Structures are given as C-alpha cells and as structure tokens.
Amino acid sequence: MLKPILLLLLTTSLAFAQKTEGIVTYERKSHWTKIIARLPFLSREEKDRAAMTWKNDDEDKVKMKLLFSEKGSLFTYESEQAQSDDGRWSWRQDDYFISRNFEKETMTDIIETLGKTYIIEDSLRTPVWKVMNQIKDVNGYVCMKAETTDPIRGQKIAAWFSQDIPVPAGPERYFGLPGLIMELDINEGDVILEAVKVEFKPVGKELALPKAKGKKIKETEYESLLTKHINDSIKANRNPYWAIRY
Amino acid sequence: MKYFILTGLLCLLMTGVFAQSAPARFNLLGKAVDTSAVALNGATVMLLTPKDSALVNFTRTSETGAFQFKNLKRGTYLLKISYVGSIPFNRTIAPPDGNELDLGELKLKPITKELFEVVVKTARAPLTIKGDTIEYNAATFKVPPGSTVEELLRKLPGVQVDQEGNIRAQGQEVKRVTVDGKSFFGSDPKMATKNLPADAISKVQVFTDKSEQAKITGVDDGKKEKTVNLELKDNFKKGGFGKLVAGGGSDLVPDRDNRARGEIKGNYNKFDTKQQFSVIGLANNTNQTGLSWNDYQDFRGSNSFNWNDEADFGFNGGRFIMFGDDQESLSIPVTGGRGRGFSDNQAGGANYNYDTKKTKLSSNYYYSRTRLSLDALRSRENFLPGDLSILTADTSGQINANSNHRGSIRFEKSLDSMSTLIFLNNSRFGTNSGLLQAEQSLFRNGETLTTRNVRNNTSSGQSLGMANTLLFRRKFKTKGRNFAASASILTNTSESQLDLNTSTQFFESSRATLAQRQDQRTNSVSNEYKASLLFTEPFKKKFFWESFYNFSLRRDVADRDVYDRMREGSTGQMPRLDSLSLYYENNYLYNRLGTSVRYSHKGINLTVGAAAQRFDLDGEYANDQSLFLRSKINRTFMNIIPSVGLNYDLKNNRYLNFNYSVNTQMPSARDLQPIVDNSNPLFIRQGNPNLLPSQAHNLWGGFSYFNPGSFTNFWGNINYNYFTNQVVYNQVIDPTTLVTTTRPENISGGFNVGAYTNFSFPLKKTKSNLGFGTNTSYGENLLYINQVLNTSKNQNYTFRARLDLTPVDWFTLYANGEWGIQKVNFSVDTRQNQTIYNYTYGGEMNIRLLGDFYINSNLNYRVFINERFGFNQHVPILNASVYKILGKEKRWEIRGTLYDALNRNLGVNLSAFQNFVTNERVQTISRYGMLTLTYNMRGVKAQMKRQGF
Structure with missing residues (x-):
C-alpha cells in the first residue's frame, strides 16, 4: 500500500523537478516603424511616411533562447549568427549574454554595445512588478499578466508568466515573477518576445557564461551610459536604437 | 448613558488590545481549495500592494493546498491566488490583531471549461477577470467578410442567438448591447448586433452588470443583467491626410522680360489597415x-x-x-x-494599394x-x-515638349x-x-x-x-x-x-553652300x-x-x-533618299549558365563562382524593306565570367568588403541600328550592327567603421575597373570641311582606378561635427580619331571638408567645401594638356526667431578655372527664405523666398573628356521671389536640424 504512494510522490516530484530546468526558445519580433514613431524629433508626417512605406516590411525576427533552472538563468541568441529569411545570407550577432543567479542573487551580463563589450556585474535588483487580472495562453501555457516600466528607455513592459514553470526567470533582462516569463511585450507591441518552444532538460553546465573580454561596470554605470547615449542621440536627431537594444 | 459607558469601555479595551499586540510583523497562512473543497497543490499565491498591485512576495501551495508568508510587514495587502483552470482569487488582507492570520480555506471558482478551452486555448485571446465575472475578448473568431455582429456572436462559446436574434449568454438572456460602453440606438439589443459589421469589432465582452433601473436610480435592486459590450477596432486605423503648397511670384532680373513664377503641389491620402488610396498633382x-x-x-x-x-x-x-x-x-x-533652362511642368496621378x-x-x-x-x-x-x-x-535655342502616361500594376x-x-x-x-x-x-x-551650319529642325514622335x-x-x-x-x-x-x-557653308574648300531639307521617318x-x-x-x-x-x-x-x-x-510627292533610308532586323540571343558556392558563417560571407555566357547576333539590313539583297550580320560571342565576393563583419561595427565581378552591358538599340543620323550635318552619327556587348571587370575593396558611442565614422574603398569591348564613338573628321562622323565601336584596354575616403567625428558631441574626405582617381580612355588611337589620361584629386554646427536650438549651420583638380593629357597632341579646377563651397543656415518665425538660407558657390583657356568663372547661388508656422495645430506655413538672390545663375558647365574640352552656358531661371502658402493636415515642422540616421 505504501509503495504505490511513494512511487506516486516520487514521480510527481520528478515531474516537478523536470519543470524547473530547461530551455525556452523565443521569437523576438521588432517593428521598427513603431520604434521610429517614438522619436520626438520626427514630425507626424515623417512617422506616417515611414509607417506607410514600410508597411509590409517592418518586422524583424530573430530567435533567442533562455536556459533556466531554479539556480539561475542565461539568456542569449539561439544561434551565433543571424540568417536572412531565405537562409542565403548570414551575419554576426552582437555579444549578448544575460546571466542571473537566483541563489547568490547576482547578475552578470556581457553586452556588446556602443562600440565596446561591457561586462555588467552587480547584485540582483528585481523590477517592481504589478500583477494584473488577465490570463492568456502562450504556446500551451496559461499565463498571467504582470507589468513594469523601463525608466531608461521610457517603455511600458508587459510580461506573461506561467505558474506551471515555477522559476523566476525571463527573457531579456527581466525576471522575478512567480513563474517563467513566456511572453514579453516591450512598449505596447514595439518588440514582442514569444516562447515558441519549451524543452525540459538538465542545463547545469550550459548556464555558465562564455569567456569574454570587456569593460567591467556596475548596473548604475551601464544605465547612465544608456541614458547619455539616448539623450545625445535624440539631441543629434538620430535614432538611438540603431546602436542599442530596444 | 449605558451606551456611553459601554462605548468607553470598548475603547479602553481596544487600545488595550492594540497596545498589547501590535507586533511589527505577522504571519499569514491559508489553504487553497476548489469548490468541492479539494486541496489545490502548486497554486501560486501572491501578495500585492492594494494601491497599485505591485508584487511584494509570492509562494506556492503545498500538497495540502496550504501556504504561508512569514514575517510580513504590518500593512494591508492584496492576496491573489491563481491556479490553472480557476478564476484567480483576490482578497484584501487587513493586518490582524495578533501576529498570525489564518484565512482558512479559500475557494477558487473554476472557469467554465468551454470558455477556457475555446477562448484561452484555441483562440489564444486574453481573458480578463473582473471580480467574479469574466470578460472575454474575442477578436479571433473568424466570420465570412460582410457578416454582422450577430453572426460573430453565434461563434462565441456560451452564447446562443435564436432565429429572432435574441441573445442568451451563459443561459441568461442578454438585455443590453453596448458599443464602446455606450448604448446603441435605444434599448433593443438587436439593433447593434443586426446592423454593425463584424469586422469593425475588436472585442466582445460578455459580463453581468447592474440593471439599467439600478443604474438610473442608484438603488441596487440586486438584479443583475447580462450585458454584451462591443468594442470597435481602435487599430482599425482609418484616416486621411493631405498637403497643399501654393506659391506665386515674379522674376526679379533687371534688363530682362520678367515672367511671373508659380508653383502648386498637393497630395491626399486615404487609408485603412488594408488599403491606401492617394492622389498627387503638381504644376x-x-x-x-x-x-x-x-x-x-x-x-x-x-x-x-x-x-x-x-x-x-x-x-x-x-x-x-x-x-x-x-x-x-x-x-x-x-x-x-x-x-x-526654363520649363513649365505639370504632373498628376492616382495610386491604390491593397x-x-x-x-x-x-x-x-x-x-x-x-x-x-x-x-x-x-x-x-x-x-x-x-x-x-x-x-x-x-x-542654339530649342523648345521641347514631352508628355508621358505611365501605369503600373503589381x-x-x-x-x-x-x-x-x-x-x-x-x-x-x-x-x-x-x-x-x-x-x-x-x-x-x-x-x-x-564651316558654318544653320539648322531649323522640327521633330515629333511617340513611343x-x-x-x-x-x-x-x-x-x-x-x-x-x-x-x-x-x-x-x-x-x-x-x-x-x-x-x-539646314544649310551649310564651306569656307575653305569650295566655298559652296549645301542646303538640305528632308522628311525623316523612323519606326x-x-x-x-x-x-x-x-x-x-x-x-x-x-x-x-x-x-x-x-x-x-x-x-x-x-x-x-x-x-x-x-x-x-x-503633288507633294518626294523622292526617297536611299543612302539615308534603312530597313533593319536583328535578333540578339543571350544564354547564361552560372554557379557559385557561398560560405556563410559568423559574419563571414564568401562567394566564389563563375558563369558561361553566349551571345548570338543574327540580323540583316538593306536600304529598303522590299529589297531581297540584304546585308547579313552574324556574330557569336562566348566567354566565362568569374565572380568573387567577401563580406566580413568584424566586431564592434567594423566591416570589410571585397568584390570582383564582371558586368556585361548590351549595346543600345540606337547604337546597333546602322542608321545615319544627319540631324546635325556637321556631326553625323552612324550606328553599328556589329557591336558586341561591353564588359567591365570591377575590383572593389572597402572598409567601414562607425562608433555609435562617440559618433565617429570612417569609411574608405579602392576600386579598379577594366573595360573589354567598351563601346566608344570613334571619330572620322573630314580634313577639308571638318565635318565629324562618329560610329560606335568596341575597344578594349580602357580602365580607371580610384580611392575614396571619408572620416567624420564630433568636435563637441551634439554641438559640432567635423568631416574630411578625399577622392583620387586615374583613368585612361581610348578612342580612334581618323584611325589614330588617342589615349586621354585623366587624373582627379578631390578633397572634401564639412562642418556641422548645431550649438543651440535656434541656430544651425552646415558648411561644406570641395576642392577638385582634374588633369587631362591627350596622346594625340600633348600640347593641349589641360588642368581644370573645380571648387564648390556650400552652406545652409537655419535661425529660429521669436514668434515662430524662421530663416533658412543656403549658398552654393562654384568656381571653374581652366588657365589654358583663360577661363575663370565664379557662380554663387544664394537662396534665402523667411517663414512662419501658423495656427494652433501648426498646420499652416507662410513663406517668402528669394531664389538666386545674387542673380548669378548662369548655367555654366566645364568639362574635359576623351579628346575634347567643352564649356557651356545655358540661360536658366535666375533671381525670382515667391510667396508660398502651405497647408499640411498633419502639421508643418520647421526643419532646423538635419536628420541623423
């Protein structure tokens, strides 16, 4: 009588253990005419012209992956190289490794931006999430909505997290919800990351960051670097987001 | 009195309780169960701040459905429990008197299975929960085009629509249908559902609301009514915009007939998410x-x-x-x-996109x-x-009128x-x-x-x-x-x-005069x-x-x-001139088969390939169509062309490119037709039906770098082009009359080589930018003149500089200069070697004055010097305008402009090529003033700064 119960317990806990470790593949779609429409130095006419002209050609797709376990997570490009839609051309991806350690509460990011590679090491600071009364399905997972803001870029962030994967990990630099973030909506649809594949498997060693040379800075320094770049670019009538990640 | 004492006692007791047990922290525990009291294992329990729903803490329920938060700061919280298939549970938690608050069993209600399956799982539409009721937004239920909302509602789970159009949702009759939250044409719910098109709707929300009666009276009669709210598509973007610019003015040139100048240009666009219709017109x-x-x-x-x-x-x-x-x-x-010159222009069109x-x-x-x-x-x-x-x-003086109708479908x-x-x-x-x-x-x-020639030609044609x-x-x-x-x-x-x-006088040979009057027709x-x-x-x-x-x-x-x-x-009969008439037929067949292999990895794209191509030229011609004796053209040309390309994306915005290709260009129909074009009797052109395609071997290497952090740019490239079977117009000059006859022929051996650099960086970020650049090139052009090969050697050196000043919001200045030297050597006569200097100075200045007044002026100052001819020409063109943006919505602009303020537009051009040097002056619009009014539905923007990218 005891044996089957034990077995049941074991299997359920096993099933649970499996659901806390794995790889999520996201499709990151950015709509650059929507991003352009946010630039304060462009007139209504110029924004509309871009939106009209590039109506059928404003979506940029790239696959990203998130490796996660209860201990931590690593978010980066699915492939080291980007490929054109027909697969005939490829180009290099900028270094972009976002690593979170939930045990030690630390972060290490390797980001190639503004002509340099930066290594951002700091303690974890969880974004302030607002949990909303909305649920929806993302790739077979029922998700709840949570919202926050990015004060550096002035963006509204909406995250759809699944309580079926009880790991506080997420794509880009977002984390800290009672479930894995399956969909991330940056600024009302300007950029959307949607989970297209979820695989549960041990990822232990794969969570390690690759070796990289770069300038070590703290999160606040990185933030002030971005703030300065955005301010300078807007002043010079340039789109800051050609050079930094939106 | 009794009450008073009792209240007082209660107060005392209360303060006593408070004083005794107001610990700074408390524990919160509870148990999540479903409606049949079965424990919910693994439900997510969240604590939010009631003010803005900010997440404070979260945990999960154990196998028994139990959860607990330890050492919570005293304060009010919003407890939220969510579990798959259940309506999330929400409760406001006030801090307890003691240091522990046990909420006991908390029941989570299930979401109707049908609703969950259809809305969340299948339609993947978000489901919004408000209190105990559910609003579901269904934009993804497909109905045929032209359907009404009624047909859309039929598709929704839990909604029934009967023959008469009465709606029932979750078993209850729907009494009210609102559109964007407002009643639609009175109280009959069928009015909206039968009349509105389905494709105008983005969301359908079904929920329980207070009765209309309760809403009016403010007295809650406890009755709840099923309500359907239809939200209109807000991304169903529909709109129109347009612009009209109209201006009038006059030439301001002394000692000349001053003409009135005018321009008008307008466009209008109408669009929705799928379609765009636009019209444009200008004169x-x-x-x-x-x-x-x-x-x-x-x-x-x-x-x-x-x-x-x-x-x-x-x-x-x-x-x-x-x-x-x-x-x-x-x-x-x-x-x-x-x-x-002087041109009158009109254009207009319409475009439709779906x-x-x-x-x-x-x-x-x-x-x-x-x-x-x-x-x-x-x-x-x-x-x-x-x-x-x-x-x-x-x-020369000429008047040309052209009109074109163009159409396209894609x-x-x-x-x-x-x-x-x-x-x-x-x-x-x-x-x-x-x-x-x-x-x-x-x-x-x-x-x-x-020799002197006077021409009076009229031409007309259609194509x-x-x-x-x-x-x-x-x-x-x-x-x-x-x-x-x-x-x-x-x-x-x-x-x-x-x-x-035309009539031509020959002064040197026979002092004869040749008059020609011909009617030339070419199809x-x-x-x-x-x-x-x-x-x-x-x-x-x-x-x-x-x-x-x-x-x-x-x-x-x-x-x-x-x-x-x-x-x-x-009778008007004219004899045919057989020497100038021609009938010509030509078939030009081209076949190419090519293959290449590309290596593409980590920013390296390397392509190596080759193609074999073959041209077959098969034609015949005669002076007249009816002649059976025709001259034949029969040529075949075959070769193999290679192609190599390398793109290398180095780190940090540095790119390396290399390219070798062979471009093939077919001769134009005009060059191929063996027609004698004597429209200028001093300069006769002949076609050549034997022409082969020309080929340019291009070698190109480039490097570019930009630093988005410091706004520094550099790019440079070198290129080399070598021509085989280049089409050149060989000249034969009659030694006595000096009449030139040209004929296109293939020649190999011409080439040019060049280098280009550009470097720019900010002197002070966002305030001033400095840029430099150079062009250098050397080329050799080959040409037969009276059967003697002439090689003209062309050297070009250009240095460029630019300075952008944007120090303050109200003042910007963009200045640039270009200094070019061209040296030309002619192998047929080295005494004629030339050096030509071309300098260009440009500038644009914008000033914002008080009261939305703006000044814009630009200068283009060109200098041409050729010492051998004693040619030294300075052409400064200055345009200046003052404008004001008007209206609350900034839709109007009024602008006064003075074009060519210095009245120096002479239409001068100086150039040297192959075996000639030429200079040209064209009478062109010079100084004129104009007053322009602009109306732009989307607002007029002052252009103070140039656009970066």
Whole structure:
C-alpha cells in the first residue's frame, strides 16, 4: 500500500523537478516603424511616411533562447549568427549574454554595445512588478499578466508568466515573477518576445557564461551610459536604437 | 448613558488590545481549495500592494493546498491566488490583531471549461477577470467578410442567438448591447448586433452588470443583467491626410522680360489597415520637373520600394545584364534638383494599394508633361592627330515638349506558406515634339572659320513601352533551399518624325553652300523575351550552392524612310533618299549558365563562382524593306565570367568588403541600328550592327567603421575597373570641311582606378561635427580619331571638408567645401594638356526667431578655372527664405523666398573628356521671389536640424 504512494510522490516530484530546468526558445519580433514613431524629433508626417512605406516590411525576427533552472538563468541568441529569411545570407550577432543567479542573487551580463563589450556585474535588483487580472495562453501555457516600466528607455513592459514553470526567470533582462516569463511585450507591441518552444532538460553546465573580454561596470554605470547615449542621440536627431537594444 | 459607558469601555479595551499586540510583523497562512473543497497543490499565491498591485512576495501551495508568508510587514495587502483552470482569487488582507492570520480555506471558482478551452486555448485571446465575472475578448473568431455582429456572436462559446436574434449568454438572456460602453440606438439589443459589421469589432465582452433601473436610480435592486459590450477596432486605423503648397511670384532680373513664377503641389491620402488610396498633382514654371522622394513615398505608400522584384537572377541575387537603353524609364521619375533652362511642368496621378499578409495589390496611373525652352552657348575644342584642333562655337535655342502616361500594376499572392507569385506590369506611352534653331561654326585650330551650319529642325514622335513580368519563388522545409523562376516580356515601339531644314557653308574648300531639307521617318519595334531560373541548396551547414540560368531573346526591327523635300513634286510627292533610308532586323540571343558556392558563417560571407555566357547576333539590313539583297550580320560571342565576393563583419561595427565581378552591358538599340543620323550635318552619327556587348571587370575593396558611442565614422574603398569591348564613338573628321562622323565601336584596354575616403567625428558631441574626405582617381580612355588611337589620361584629386554646427536650438549651420583638380593629357597632341579646377563651397543656415518665425538660407558657390583657356568663372547661388508656422495645430506655413538672390545663375558647365574640352552656358531661371502658402493636415515642422540616421 505504501509503495504505490511513494512511487506516486516520487514521480510527481520528478515531474516537478523536470519543470524547473530547461530551455525556452523565443521569437523576438521588432517593428521598427513603431520604434521610429517614438522619436520626438520626427514630425507626424515623417512617422506616417515611414509607417506607410514600410508597411509590409517592418518586422524583424530573430530567435533567442533562455536556459533556466531554479539556480539561475542565461539568456542569449539561439544561434551565433543571424540568417536572412531565405537562409542565403548570414551575419554576426552582437555579444549578448544575460546571466542571473537566483541563489547568490547576482547578475552578470556581457553586452556588446556602443562600440565596446561591457561586462555588467552587480547584485540582483528585481523590477517592481504589478500583477494584473488577465490570463492568456502562450504556446500551451496559461499565463498571467504582470507589468513594469523601463525608466531608461521610457517603455511600458508587459510580461506573461506561467505558474506551471515555477522559476523566476525571463527573457531579456527581466525576471522575478512567480513563474517563467513566456511572453514579453516591450512598449505596447514595439518588440514582442514569444516562447515558441519549451524543452525540459538538465542545463547545469550550459548556464555558465562564455569567456569574454570587456569593460567591467556596475548596473548604475551601464544605465547612465544608456541614458547619455539616448539623450545625445535624440539631441543629434538620430535614432538611438540603431546602436542599442530596444 | 449605558451606551456611553459601554462605548468607553470598548475603547479602553481596544487600545488595550492594540497596545498589547501590535507586533511589527505577522504571519499569514491559508489553504487553497476548489469548490468541492479539494486541496489545490502548486497554486501560486501572491501578495500585492492594494494601491497599485505591485508584487511584494509570492509562494506556492503545498500538497495540502496550504501556504504561508512569514514575517510580513504590518500593512494591508492584496492576496491573489491563481491556479490553472480557476478564476484567480483576490482578497484584501487587513493586518490582524495578533501576529498570525489564518484565512482558512479559500475557494477558487473554476472557469467554465468551454470558455477556457475555446477562448484561452484555441483562440489564444486574453481573458480578463473582473471580480467574479469574466470578460472575454474575442477578436479571433473568424466570420465570412460582410457578416454582422450577430453572426460573430453565434461563434462565441456560451452564447446562443435564436432565429429572432435574441441573445442568451451563459443561459441568461442578454438585455443590453453596448458599443464602446455606450448604448446603441435605444434599448433593443438587436439593433447593434443586426446592423454593425463584424469586422469593425475588436472585442466582445460578455459580463453581468447592474440593471439599467439600478443604474438610473442608484438603488441596487440586486438584479443583475447580462450585458454584451462591443468594442470597435481602435487599430482599425482609418484616416486621411493631405498637403497643399501654393506659391506665386515674379522674376526679379533687371534688363530682362520678367515672367511671373508659380508653383502648386498637393497630395491626399486615404487609408485603412488594408488599403491606401492617394492622389498627387503638381504644376509649376520653376523647373521642378517631377516628384521628390518624399512625394514619391507618399504617393506609392507600401509599394514605394519592392526589393524582391528582380527577375534577372545572377550572382548574389543581382541582375544578369544591363541594357544601355536610351528609352525613358517606365517607372515614375523622381528628380531631386531643379532642371536647367526654363520649363513649365505639370504632373498628376492616382495610386491604390491593397495589402494583406497573403495578397498584395498595387496599381497606379501617373501623367507628366514638360515644356522646356533652352537657349545655350557652347564652345568645344576637339584635339586631332597631326597638330590639328577644331573649335566648335554653337548658339542654339530649342523648345521641347514631352508628355508621358505611365501605369503600373503589381500583384503578389502567397500560394501557401512556402510559395509566392508576383505579377508586375509597367507601361508608358509618351509623345514628344521639338523645335531647334541652331547656328554652329567650325574653326580650324581655333582661328580659321572653315564651316558654318544653320539648322531649323522640327521633330515629333511617340513611343509605347511595356514590361510584364511573372515571378515565382518557393522556399522549402530545409532552410536555405530556394527555387525561383521568372518570365518577362518587354516591348518598345516608337515612331518619330524629323523635319530637317539646314544649310551649310564651306569656307575653305569650295566655298559652296549645301542646303538640305528632308522628311525623316523612323519606326522601330523592339521585343524582348526573358526567362530565368535560380536554385539554392545548403550543404554542410555553412555552405550554399547556388545556380542560375538566364535566357533572353531581343528582336529589333527598324524602318527608316528619308525623303528629299528639296525635290518635292507639285503633288507633294518626294523622292526617297536611299543612302539615308534603312530597313533593319536583328535578333540578339543571350544564354547564361552560372554557379557559385557561398560560405556563410559568423559574419563571414564568401562567394566564389563563375558563369558561361553566349551571345548570338543574327540580323540583316538593306536600304529598303522590299529589297531581297540584304546585308547579313552574324556574330557569336562566348566567354566565362568569374565572380568573387567577401563580406566580413568584424566586431564592434567594423566591416570589410571585397568584390570582383564582371558586368556585361548590351549595346543600345540606337547604337546597333546602322542608321545615319544627319540631324546635325556637321556631326553625323552612324550606328553599328556589329557591336558586341561591353564588359567591365570591377575590383572593389572597402572598409567601414562607425562608433555609435562617440559618433565617429570612417569609411574608405579602392576600386579598379577594366573595360573589354567598351563601346566608344570613334571619330572620322573630314580634313577639308571638318565635318565629324562618329560610329560606335568596341575597344578594349580602357580602365580607371580610384580611392575614396571619408572620416567624420564630433568636435563637441551634439554641438559640432567635423568631416574630411578625399577622392583620387586615374583613368585612361581610348578612342580612334581618323584611325589614330588617342589615349586621354585623366587624373582627379578631390578633397572634401564639412562642418556641422548645431550649438543651440535656434541656430544651425552646415558648411561644406570641395576642392577638385582634374588633369587631362591627350596622346594625340600633348600640347593641349589641360588642368581644370573645380571648387564648390556650400552652406545652409537655419535661425529660429521669436514668434515662430524662421530663416533658412543656403549658398552654393562654384568656381571653374581652366588657365589654358583663360577661363575663370565664379557662380554663387544664394537662396534665402523667411517663414512662419501658423495656427494652433501648426498646420499652416507662410513663406517668402528669394531664389538666386545674387542673380548669378548662369548655367555654366566645364568639362574635359576623351579628346575634347567643352564649356557651356545655358540661360536658366535666375533671381525670382515667391510667396508660398502651405497647408499640411498633419502639421508643418520647421526643419532646423538635419536628420541623423
């Protein structure tokens, strides 16, 4: 009588253990005419012209992956190289490794931006999430909505997290919800990351960051670097987001 | 009194309790169960701040459904429990008296299974929960186009619509239907559902609301009514915008007939998410012949640019062959600057685009008309072998009128997720007429008047051009495997008539006078049939094998009849001049098969390939169509062309490129037709039916770097071009009359080599920017003059500098300078070697004054120096305008402009090439003033700063 119960317990806990470790593949779609429409130095006419002209050609797709376990997570490009839609051309991806350690509460990011590679090491600071009364399905997972803001870029962030994967990990630099973030909506649809594949498997060693040379800075320094770049670019009538990640 | 004491006692007791047990922290526990009291294992329990729902803490329930939060700060919280398939549980938690609060069993209600399956799982629409009721937004339920909301509601789970149109939701009758939260045409719910189209609706929300009665009276009668709210699409963007610019003014030139100047240009656009309709129109006499890029984009919308319409496949997806055609373009001309001379222009058109993911349609019509009057003074010196030179002095006046109707259709259809079909049609019908009066004198060695010609020609013609292309592309499951096929038919027919009326005096030879009056009629038809195939196959992950095949058959027919008006009979009959008449037929067959391998990995794209191509030229010609004895042309040309390309994406925005390719250009129809063009009797042109395609071997290497952090840019490249079978116009000069006859011929050996650099960086970020650049080139051009080979060697050195100043919001200045030196050596006569200096200074200044007044001025100062001719010309063109933006919505602009304020627009041009040096002066619009009024529905913006990118 005891044996089957034990077995049941074991299997359920096993099933649970499996659901806390794995790889999520996201499709990151950015709509650059929507991003352009946010630039304060462009007139209504110029924004509309871009939106009209590039109506059928404003979506940029790239696959990203998130490796996660209860201990931590690593978010980066699915492939080291980007490929054109027909697969005939490829180009290099900028270094972009976002690593979170939930045990030690630390972060290490390797980001190639503004002509340099930066290594951002700091303690974890969880974004302030607002949990909303909305649920929806993302790739077979029922998700709840949570919202926050990015004060550096002035963006509204909406995250759809699944309580079926009880790991506080997420794509880009977002984390800290009672479930894995399956969909991330940056600024009302300007950029959307949607989970297209979820695989549960041990990822232990794969969570390690690759070796990289770069300038070590703290999160606040990185933030002030971005703030300065955005301010300078807007002043010079340039789109800051050609050079930094939106 | 009793009450008083009791209350007092209670107060005391309360404060006692408070004083005794107000710990700073407390524990919160509870148990999540479903409606039948079964424990919910693994439910997410969250604590939020009640003010803004910010997440404070979260945990999960254990197997028994229990959860607990320890050591919570005292305060009010919002407890939220969520579990798959249940309506999230919400409760406000007030801090307990003690240090522990046990909430006991908390029941989570299930979401109706049907609703959950259909809305959340199948439609993937978000589900919004408000309290105990559910609003579901259903934008993804497909109904046929033209359906009403009633049909949409029938599709929704839990909603029934009966024969009469009565709606029941979750078993209850729906009493109210609102649109965007407002009642729609009274209280009958059927009014909205029967009349509104389904595709105007983005969300349908079904929820329980207080009764209408309760809402009016404010007394909650406890009755709840099922309500359906229809939200209209807000992304169902519908709108229109437009712009109108109108201006009037006058020339301000002393000692000349001052003409009134005017311009008007307007466009209007109407669009929704799928469609765009636009009209544009313009008229002016200020030399603006066509649309600007901005006008063009506003007119064509989503079909301004279509990158994937190239039907001639080749290396790197490029086109296989270029036709050096002198035909006017089939697509709408976009012109940047102002033309020369004096022109009256009118244009207008309409465009319609329909775009969905699967089907895209675009069509447009565009009409343009230009009447150009051009008075020019030209002098040209040609250097000939044997210490001879000819100076040509030329005075001409001409009026040309052109009008063109253009139309295009583009249709794209996704046949399935893997294949696409595109149909393209571009057509043009044009008419032209011209009047030329010219006097031309030839001086031997710059001194002795040898020949003089006076011309009075009238010409007219019409032409029809059309290109139809069908393009099919298919992808496969294996990424990188692609197949494409295309077929095109290109047609060009033209009819032209020239009434030649000229008289030539020969001063040196016989002192004779030759008068010619001819009626020249030329009809030509050119049809081209093209087909191409492309196949790409990936292998070994990093490699692609690409193969293509191109076929083209061009068939030209030209029929030219020249009649002698001098000998016109009394009945109007004119004898035919056989020496100038011609019938010509030519088939130009082209086949190419090519293949290449590309390595593509980590930012390196390397392509190596080769193609074999063959041209078959098969034609015949005679003086008259009826003649059986025709001269034959029969030529075959075959060769192998290589292609190498490298793109290397180094880290941190550094890129390296290298390219070697061979471009093939077919001779133009005009060069091939063995016609004698004597429209200028001193400069006779002949065609050559034996021409082979010309080939340019291009070698190109470049490096670019930009630093987005510091705004520093550098790019540079070197290039080398070597020409084989280049088409040049060899000259034969009659030694006594100095009349030149040219004939296109193939020649190999010409080349040029050049280097280009550009460097720019901020002096002070966002305030000032400095840039430098250089161009250097050396080239050799070959040409036979009287059967003697002349090599002209051209050296060019240019240095560029620019300074952008944007110190404050109200002042910007952009200055640039360019200093160029051109040295030309002629092998036939080294004494004629020339050095030409071209300097250009430019500047643009913007000032914002008080009260929304702005000043904009720009200067273009050009200097031409050629010491050998004592030529030193300074041409400063200064434009200045003052404008004010008006209205609360900033939709109006009034602008006063003075063009060419210094009145120095002389239309001067100086150039040297092959064996000649030429300078030209064209009478052109010079100083004029204009007052312009702009109305832009989307607002006018002052352009103080240039756009970065």
